[in-house]
Amino acid sequence: MTPVLHIENLHVRFATPDGVIEAVRGVDFSVAPGEFVGIVGESGSGKSQMLLAVLGLLARNGTTTGRVRVEGVELSQDNEDALNRVRGARIGTIFQDPMTSLTPHMTIGKQLAEVLEVHHGLTHAEARLRSIAMLERVHIGAAQTRIDQYPHQLSGGMRQRVMVAMALACGPALVVADEPTTALDVTIQAQILALFRDLRRDSQLAMVLITHDFGVVADVCDRVAVMYAGRIVEAAATRDIFRTPRHPYTEGLLAAAPRLDDEVTGPMRTIAGQPPSGYVDVPGCSFAERCPWASDRCRRERPRLLESGGGRSVACHHPLTEVRA
Amino acid sequence: MSAPLLAVHALNVSYDVDRRKLRALTDISFDLDGGETLGVVGESGCGKSTLARAILRLVRVASGRIDWQGSDWLQHDPRALRLLRRNVQIVFQDPFASLDPRMTVGAAIAEPLEIFRSERTLAEREREVARTLERVGLGAALMNRYPHELSGGQCQRAAIARAIILEPRLLVCDEPVSALDVSIQAQIVNLLRELQMELGMSMIFISHNLAVVRRISDRALVLYLGRTMELASRDALFRTPRHPYTRALLDSVPTPSVGARRRGVRLDANEMPAPIDPPGGCVFHTRCPFAIDRCRQEIPRLEEAGPGQRVACHRWRDLPVGD
Numbered sequence: 001m002t003p004v005l006h007i008e009n010l011h012v013r014f015a016t017p018d019g020v021i022e023a024v025r026g027v028d029f030s031v032a033p034g035e036f037v038g039i040v041g042e043s044g045s046g047k048s049q050m051l052l053a054v055l056g057l058l059a060r061n062g063t064t065t066g067r068v069r070v071e072g073v074e075l076s077q078d079n080e081d082a083l084n085r086v087r088g089a090r091i092g093t094i095f096q097d098p099m100t101s102l103t104p105h106m107t108i109g110k111q112l113a114e115v116l117e118v119h120h121g122l123t124h125a126e127a128r129l130r131s132i133a134m135l136e137r138v139h140i141g142a143a144q145t146r147i148d149q150y151p152h153q154l155s156g157g158m159r160q161r162v163m164v165a166m167a168l169a170c171g172p173a174l175v176v177a178d179e180p181t182t183a184l185d186v187t188i189q190a191q192i193l194a195l196f197r198d199l200r201r202d203s204q205l206a207m208v209l210i211t212h213d214f215g216v217v218a219d220v221c222d223r224v225a226v227m228y229a230g231r232i233v234e235a236a237a238t239r240d241i242f243r244t245p246r247h248p249y250t251e252g253l254l255a256a257a258p259r260l261d262d263e264v265t266g267p268m269r270t271i272a273g274q275p276p277s278g279y280v281d282v283p284g285c286s287f288a289e290r291c292p293w294a295s296d297r298c299r300r301e302r303p304r305l306l307e308s309g310g311g312r313s314v315a316c317h318h319p320l321t322e323v324r325a
Numbered sequence: 326m327s328a329p330l331l332a333v334h335a336l337n338v339s340y341d342v343d344r345r346k347l348r349a350l351t352d353i354s355f356d357l358d359g360g361e362t363l364g365v366v367g368e369s370g371c372g373k374s375t376l377a378r379a380i381l382r383l384v385r386v387a388s389g390r391i392d393w394q395g396s397d398w399l400q401h402d403p404r405a406l407r408l409l410r411r412n413v414q415i416v417f418q419d420p421f422a423s424l425d426p427r428m429t430v431g432a433a434i435a436e437p438l439e440i441f442r443s444e445r446t447l448a449e450r451e452r453e454v455a456r457t458l459e460r461v462g463l464g465a466a467l468m469n470r471y472p473h474e475l476s477g478g479q480c481q482r483a484a485i486a487r488a489i490i491l492e493p494r495l496l497v498c499d500e501p502v503s504a505l506d507v508s509i510q511a512q513i514v515n516l517l518r519e520l521q522m523e524l525g526m527s528m529i530f531i532s533h534n535l536a537v538v539r540r541i542s543d544r545a546l547v548l549y550l551g552r553t554m555e556l557a558s559r560d561a562l563f564r565t566p567r568h569p570y571t572r573a574l575l576d577s578v579p580t581p582s583v584g585a586r587r588r589g590v591r592l593d594a595n596e597m598p599a600p601i602d603p604p605g606g607c608v609f610h611t612r613c614p615f616a617i618d619r620c621r622q623e624i625p626r627l628e629e630a631g632p633g634q635r636v637a638c639h640r641w642r643d644l645p646v647g648d
Contacts, residue, residue: 043477188596193579254581268514
């Protein structure tokens, strides 16, 4: 089956006055139709830049190398036509802050209809009807009235629902959601995640969900890729990541996030130190300096992301065994 | 029994918005003992940051009392306000915004000393700054750096250093780890706990992150639209939450494991009403799955629901505990 999204050896670099920052350092990544994949990482891990590169939305000083295919069609920065056709029609996007993604001076109906008119050539009246149906699909009550409102008249949760509706408007094969619930209150986040679970059930739709929160991933994703310092360090089915994390970073990140069902006594588990800077690359494993298991080999030789069976892969010279984890 | 360090009694704060009164806090009461940590949770607009600001007298209090070791703080003369400033410090969410970008980290941390320990020599103050930097896990070498040269975690440590250099009795933390990455967040929570033990200070820890509050608090206060929904010891609140809102909040937190258990209190798909137009009766009734007519008409009073647990709900007795 042709993957919805296939990325090969993707690099993203930014030229800055202080030198070149390499935000993504050779990522291979693939999403099958209907699959919901989470990308987890901390700030600076490259998770957002990777997806912005796919969408051709990098900042002006950014460049990419590598291959990106969407449903088998190669995208490149020189081929803007292909990019524009794919973007919007085949890929829908949802960003963290719906207020900055929506145009403040246009009604939400107009913004939704625009997508449909551009990509599907619908008439104004058809687009309006479709828009109302889309709002209903994302569980916005009184869609008939809401459609003529402006973004500021909606609550934060409602605006994010509108973003989901816009992302789905053209019947995309893939939705890319970058921290879609981070700016929302927890009760509203739960509603948006419930909406994502609905979407997962009812279609061939695939989703890439970028988040720093493993809890969000557990709720909606089939598979997870963990990024650190511009590379994927571990990828596995969601269930496996939680039960038996293999990469020490994955394990550390899971242990550092407080949960409502963990022990409350004693200090919290931390990961010592800080992520490395994007300006320099170390010869060995980027996590070595923070890793409790690092050996000389880790500092010398970069571990490659290798398949370890059962759809799992890990980039580590000393992956955790189940006992240690 | 001796008076608590801080006693907040029937506190009301309102803001003027378009010539109308927005009641940011209504009738808030709680005590805080020396060395104790009170967590404050609730969603945006619940009044938790207003509470922090009211305690520090950064916003005007409409009515109520804030007693500091038995004497009313709001009546205090300027000299007493100075006492407050020395004994109560605050750490904000965004460490970059709370440090002056044109001041070195050392100068920012030394500032409270210049105001309150002006009798000391420059060299003494510098030693104190260096010691405090070490104390928060930053090397004294960072003294001459500027905030933009630090990472978010380092900046928050510097902000904490500045807040603790006078060894305050109370540290108010307003979302201190919300802007930080998970791996750094745990470091800061541990640091705050260590400092609290060392200095014996009390903390008011405001956060929307319930799991973090659970880790750090002895007791927790749940606010909704400026009112107390529940006030309970950590164990009572997290093990046997009584208020439907507390339960819904806990239930909304996604758990990083597969097949996570849910308590089953789901909010209707509507959202928090605008704070300027709070509903009558129980302010939570518009979202509460258990609301009855009485909830729409009558404001529930905070009542004892168990040892160290108070809840403002007409129906708490009728609702099953926990699951």
